[in-house]
Amino acid sequence: MSSGSTMLRLIICFCIIISVCSTDWSGMAKDALKNALKLKPNTGIARNVVVFVGDGMGLSTINAARIYKGQKLGNMGEETELEFEKFPNVALSKVYGADKQVPESAQTATALFGGEKTNANVVGLKESVDTSDCSAYIKLGEEAELKSIIRHAIEQGKSTGVVTTTRITHATPAATYAHSPNRNWESDADIDSTVNGDCTDIAQQLINENHDIQVILGGGRRAFLPATEPDPETNAMGVNLRLDGQNLVQRWKTLQMNKNKRYNYVWRKQEFDAVDPRKVDYLLGLFNPSHMQYELDRDNTGNGEPSLTEMTSKAIKILKRNEKGFVLLVEGGRIDLAHHANNAKRALEETVQFEEAVKTAMSLTNQEDTLMIVTADHSHPFSLTGYTNRGNPILGLVDSDGFDLEPTTDGMPYTSLLYANGPGYTSPRQNLMDAKTDNDDYKQQSAVPLSSDTHSGEDVGIFARGPMSHLFHGVQEQNYVAHVIQYAACIGDHSKSTDIVFRKTRNEMRINLSPITAKMSTGSTMLRIFFCFFVIISVYSTDWSGKAKDALKKALKLKPNTGMARNVVVFVGDGMGLSTINAARIYKGQKLGNMGEETELEFEKFPNVALSKVYGADKQVPASAQTATALFCGEKTNFNIVGLKESVGTSNCSAYIKLGEEAEVKSIIRLAIEQGKSTGVVTTTRITHATPAATYAHSPNRNWESDADIDSTVHGDCTDIAKQLIDKNHDIQVILGGGRRAFLPVTEPDPETNAMGVNRRLDGQNLVQRWNTLQMGKNKTYNYVWRKQEFDAVDPQKLDYLLGLFNPSHMQYELDRDNTGNGEPSLTEMTSKAIKILKRNEKGFVLVVEGGRIDHAHHDNNAKRALEETVQFEEAVKTAITLTNQEDTLMIVTADHSHPFSLTGYTNRGNPILGLVDPDSFAEEPTTDGMPYTSLLYANGPGYTSPRQNLTDVLTGQNDYIQQTAVPLSSETHSGEDVGIFARGPMSHLFHGVHEQHYVAHVVQYAACIGDYRDSCDRDTRVSSSASIYLTTPVLLVSCVLMFR
Structure with a gap:
């Protein structure tokens, strides 16, 4: 083989590898958006x-x-x-x-x-x-x-x-x-x-x-x-x-x-x-x-x-x-x-x-x-767990990479698929080293021993x-x-609302009122419309059926808002899968003295829902850095990567430095700033933590929050995340969260505790002071706050820039939060202050709000704190709704990933969500060891004990109670199932099916006319929701009038 032909073949081989391993994530999302924009409702009759x-x-x-x-x-x-x-x-x-x-x-x-x-x-x-x-x-x-x-x-x-x-x-x-x-x-x-x-x-x-x-x-x-x-x-x-x-x-x-x-x-x-x-x-x-x-x-x-x-x-x-x-x-x-x-x-x-x-x-x-x-x-209480790599056999053990990231405390392997309860339980736990877990008859492990697994309630x-x-x-x-x-x-209760003139297939759809009005005097028309309205109201007076009919009436009145989103608010409940939402609605309802199941969280009332596929470029079960990069930057990426394409491997600083801007992906925050919008980032975690970091930073490793976190052996000259926030993103107008330690020199005491050894910076820089200096140079009004009394004193009408760092690490759980002046503001209070500052910009704003500690509580198998955080997160959404107008504000509520968390046990309505499975339900499906169990369970995490703890006299509603699990880990893993997207406002109807997670960023850009869509977005042709035409409501009205001709 000649040297030339060898090189040619190597080049061909390299191209093949690149084509196989590198995915055009952005192109996929743009194609999906094009398809969504072409969708038209089919208002015909279902033959x-x-x-x-x-x-x-x-x-x-x-x-x-x-x-x-x-x-x-x-x-x-x-x-x-x-x-x-x-x-x-x-x-x-x-x-x-x-x-x-x-x-x-x-x-x-x-x-x-x-x-x-x-x-x-x-x-x-x-x-x-x-x-x-x-x-x-x-x-x-x-x-x-x-x-x-x-x-x-x-x-x-x-x-x-x-x-x-x-x-x-x-x-x-x-x-x-x-x-x-x-x-x-x-x-x-x-x-x-x-x-x-x-x-x-x-x-x-x-x-x-x-x-x-x-x-x-x-x-x-x-x-x-x-x-x-x-x-x-x-x-x-x-x-x-x-x-x-x-x-x-x-x-x-x-x-x-x-x-x-x-x-x-x-x-x-x-x-x-x-x-x-x-x-x-x-x-x-x-x-x-x-x-x-x-x-x-x-x-x-x-x-x-x-x-x-x-x-x-x-x-x-x-x-x-x-x-x-x-x-x-x-x-x-x-x-x-x-x-x-x-x-x-x-x-x-x-x-x-x-x-x-x-x-x-x-x-x-x-x-x-x-x-x-x-x-x-x-x-069913069934979960895909374990930080497994892309392509890991779905019926197999968690691969070595995933296991090394979160090893079991008993040292034995485990399958990525697990159950919360059922016949797969053994005590002690079986060693699966030589087990053939893909056999037809293999039973996955479970947390609680039952002869038959129960249903789950999500x-x-x-x-x-x-x-x-x-x-x-x-x-x-x-x-x-x-x-x-x-x-x-047109059957059942709706069998009489069938006039083929008005409800044909989509292509034949038309409305012509003249034949009807020609046959009716004005008075008789009004009488018949009133009679029709009376009939409709009387039909809707039942309970379950009535509720459903009311919901159908509302659905028929919905109109897509095709206007431009002046503002965008993206809420991310970190780890807030559907099982968490379900349990949180019950928790909220029971706190209010109700049974709970019928409760609606505020964002569950949003008109549009979609599902988001959360896997990463290299992970079957993802980490938060890569999911946040997908959500905010529009590209899937590798494990622990923030704001970079999948061409950069985890911790590979040299590759990033070599590729430079070519490897970076701009977030919706940066794209909004480029269009003159105000921006903000609010979180209950460290502001340098994975999810908020993806709104502004580019880092091969999410853990490089301060310079002290970057290993000296790392090749290249990568900048830590805190420094990137201050030096390159000081134009973000509102920054609120925890993580103060990454911004202050190790040689200085923490301002809250006056203790040494809390702060982390080794380079001697005080990034808070640096931020103050940068804002002063802009001749802008600004304020840095680190406790609630200073935060409360901020007048949002008189401030352009606000930096709040309320804890050396993550902010306190809502259950533990110090609400005094020396304490911390709530997520709701931070959200309110942020919107009041940002909404003064006539060009609008983009705000990201993260309920980050939902995730942390789940990692601890601490359901009560997870649910309390979710309810506080919902309060923040509710506040944002009151402070914005859905005619010009796209509001999105989603999660970055889920957790292997289940509501189980055939429990009766109103059974305390943090309690044991009630006696009636236990009798229907008793444990094989005769001991009670909680309805809330996890697939893995620190709640595992062998033998299983007898909960007869345990107060499972206490703040620190840890739910039981199937596999012992020091920290519970994420799970891989799809999460919900709940949306309202301009272009929210584009969230409509099952989407790749990075689709979210593209809809945000399109709705707000920023980023890749700033030029292709013709603002003059965007109409408000009030001007859009939806045919189903007039059809229903006319059909109803026809009934009484």
Whole structure:
């Protein structure tokens, strides 16, 4: 080989490596923004509706499943998108039940399909009927019953179907057709003879009262056949359950025969495959005596079972022949059952198969006339943990890099996937050094020993596309889903608001009032409009249903604000995942003397919600520096990197110095300053800590907060973060937080304690004095404060620059905060002062506010402090709302990452959020060691003890109580699931789906016309929200008037 050709090949190789390893993160975000700007709401009628329910498919399951899918395809995994994650609209669903803080599936399914929350284990009935109270149901009769979307659809002439991988009589599918005080009454054998009343079992209800459902596919054959007959598949006796001697399969055949319809009953794959969907009107398939097989175990031969994807395909092909359309439920039910067994592999495989079914449904329908919804009924206490590297096997151990960053205190390895409770618990903890954690039957470790893991209480995602899918837009009660379906498909309560002139497909949409007004005198028109209004008001007078209808009314009135954001406020709750938000809302409500679950945090009322994928350029589970760089600078980067591209490795000062500005990424703070806006950074951590640092600094290591932190062996001439803030970013007008020690010389005492050895600077510089000098040189009014009395004395109307450093390290937790003059201001007070100073600039401002100590409390497994910090964070948001105008201020509330923190245990409504699982709930799922446990748990951290502590006499509501965990670490790790983005104000509708985290910075730039979008942002064409046109409200009004022509 010649020297020239060798060099050529090396160059080619280098180019390939660069192309593979360096991602155009900014380009990805810009493309996503372009797509978002093209989105238009589809306000047409949903001819068809397909509802996919991933049973137990919380956000942590979705996150792990996307990685699992990607890795099966030979990729790193984190960048993978599940098909439904591409849907344009996302909302969050509050899953608590009428009587449960942490729900079970019957009540969540009743909410989803029946439009009302109900009691535990109740199917298709209102909360006026208690669990197992047959007498109450019989007495109330139809008054207690809820019609499901399936029944409403049938009444409008639509075809319907129910497909599941569980028993067809199991809780979720049963809620589409049955009415039962107890989900377990699947056959007559399941109804205790002591039950008073004459309740009908669920299987019998399906056949006798719901034989007009055209496609019924799933398991559970045993509830339909007499106990005196053998099972057809195994020919074994003792499998079937019915004691009344009825063969309900034969009964179904007779009923279809009497209709003179073409029908087929199948119980194995070969018969199923032979069904021609063009030649059958009714199809009943019962493929297993109990639940269908897990996908990993499924017999794919003719004697086996069809997959969920195959059943979905067949169902749609049959149902779509109806010109009036169809409504179909598809449940991936065994996701849930695998989680109950702490068997992550089967749960993820089921999720991937579920996604395949969604993909198939998409290919067989048209999103112009088909509303497709993907959601979950509840979540599980399941977490992806451990600071793992990108591409680390999702079913494997935490890799050596991740382990070294946070080693276990017992020295033994652990898997990145963990549960808060369930059968994976062992004492002492198993050494996994030689364990094959990717085996089909491997059970992940858990914190509390149960024979079956419980559900968890955090919100779940709603992913939607098609007609009226934009109505899924914020944080909603779970029963809202059924009402949107009814409205979109013009069924049920909305079956009369259907005038095709006014609600067609998006492309045919038009409004013409003249034919109506020509037929009405002015007086009669007003009378009819008033009567219509009265009818609407009277309909909305119920409880759960009424709440949902009110929420729908509000959603229909929403208009996108396409104006320019004069101001931007970005709130970051550090570590504030959805489980934290859920627990915090309950904590807040209970502090106010309420049950708690119904409470709304202020930012949960924001009209727009999206999800943010938080992985880093090199990390599956990220650190805060790289997530903050993504949020504020618009690029994903490497572990512990601040404000630099991924071309710079962690602590590689030489690489940064060599690349210079080419490696730097400008933050939204710097870009705002360049456009003449005022800026501010407020935090409860050190102002030089990872998240606030990313708003102004460029550093290969987040820990280089002062010159003392930079190791002398580091090659290059990197500047510490504190010095960068003062020397290069003194034009940031408001800087408030902790971290004073990085700004003052080690030779001087701390001003608060007068103690030596607190301050850290070795270069002798007093950066506070340097800041004073720099501000003095600008001829500006300025002030430096370090305690509350000085801070309170600051008049925001008379000050241009404010620097406040209130603690040598992080500011105090809110629970411990000294509120006297010598103490520290709260996050709310700092936010208020910052906005009052910054809003004086006519060009506007950009402010970042971090609730940073939420994260620190979680690292300590100290749930109470984490929740108190979250509630204080919400107070700061509330204050910002009162001080700004949403017409010209884009406000975003998000998190940088989550934590492996769960609300568990089937707890009753109002159970103290910091307390033990209540006795009723404990009795439903007792621990195998007989000892009580708290509903709040962590997957890893310092709360681990072996053997597990008996909490019988422990005061778990105390400030310093540390929750229990599955794996012992000195500091709990982050977790990798998506976090929420809550937004209001100009361009907030651009937060609409599942986004890469760095998308946030690009929306901020576009909304405020700064940075990359300062020239492409035509300010003259931006209209305010009041001038924007949204068609759904006039359509609803006109349709209502037409009802009374």
